[in-house]
């Protein structure tokens with residue numbers, strides 16, 4: 202009886218709130234779902250939001266809330282956090298490009314950029330936390346650093362409870378621009394564990410009562426939040442770019458850019474040609490680059506990432522180190538590359554460092570190593586004539602401005618609540634929580 206009532210309630214909510222704004226459509230078999238879920242029950246493919254509004258109308262708020270029409274939430278966000286697109290002059294001249302636009306996702310108030318955890322992961326955190334709020338559940342996720350910071354910041358701002366599993370290599374990145382709150386629970390992994398071990402532990406924690414997995418690439422609030430980079434660029438450029446450059450670890454941002462472009466195509470006011478995706482990884486760990494280069498939809502572990510821990514250890518931009526990216530899945534990175542006639546790049550550490558130096562010198566703001574990988578891929582594309590001087594190019598600077606932030610704000614370190622030696626430790630040893638008692 203109770204179950205029946207609950208089901209009915211959920212169904213009604215889907216009919217009023219869900220259907221009026223969006224439903225979910227399977228990227229593989231096109232099945233439509235009116236309830237919130239993470240995968241298609243037929244084929245396991247990614248689900249994509251299908252918004253009833255086909256024309257983008259901007260809301261009059263600062264930050265990413267202006268793209269409310271194409272975010273899977275019902276209350277308009279008023280955070281000043283959001284992507285900022287500007288036309289490059291200095292780097293553009295150096296590279297001989299006439300229409301280079303930069304999406305800056307970090308802190309740079311002189312440009313109107315106010316992402317205080319300094320990466321585009323914040324674009325994902327705000328809508329995700331808002332989406333599950335009211336459900337009274339705690340959010341569980343794994344992160345190598347930037348996502349953890351973004352969700353911790355949103356938790357501190359909203360009081361939403363978050364459990365975040367962080368590999369020990371990511372702990373130095375665990376700070377936020379305000380006093381940490383009790384709503385933030387950080388679980389640090391042991392020294393020999395990497396990001397993928399963190400994902401596995403987070404999966405176990407999220408199965409506990411009262412917990413909810415953030416969902417990673419499968420979370421449409423995450424993807425559509427990251428997709429605002431493409432939306433902001435198209436609005437600023439008054440058209441979609443011809444090319445989109447981004448460094449990837451999971452590729453979620455690349456998928457998000459493609460999906461946002463599909464919506465812009467349907468809108469019709471921004472052109473009807475999808476931007477080509479130029480996605481880059483940092484050598485020596487580059488499983489998607491290797492699989493794509495070999496023309497494969499599948500990543501073969503022994504070929505594309507033999508001895509992953511050693512390879513990851515050799516990366517300058519080590520946060521780009523997801524061992525299980527959504528590459529093969531329908532609606533994933535492989536499909537995004539095929540659909541946009543895209544390219545992949547494998548970028549060395551030395552080219553990344555050179556690109557970082559070049560960008561900082563010409564654009565005048567500090568950037569994170571992954572963003573420098575994208576800059577290096579743009580340089581490679583120019584050298585190999587994959588882009589023309591007059592092409593409209595969008596370069597996603599996925600993170601930066603920490604040095605700039607430190608001039609304006611005090612940074613607070615977040616201490617771990619517990620340490621897990623591996624992904625299989627008993628959960629009661631690491632979670633201090635009433636539910637477990």
Ligand SMILES: *Cc1c(COP(=O)(O)O)cnc(C)c1O
Nearest residue numbers: 449450451452453454571599600
């Ligand atoms: C997460 C992250 C990336 C990679 O993004 P994905 O599209 O999820 O692979 C790139 N740069 C920075 C700064 C990031 O935090």
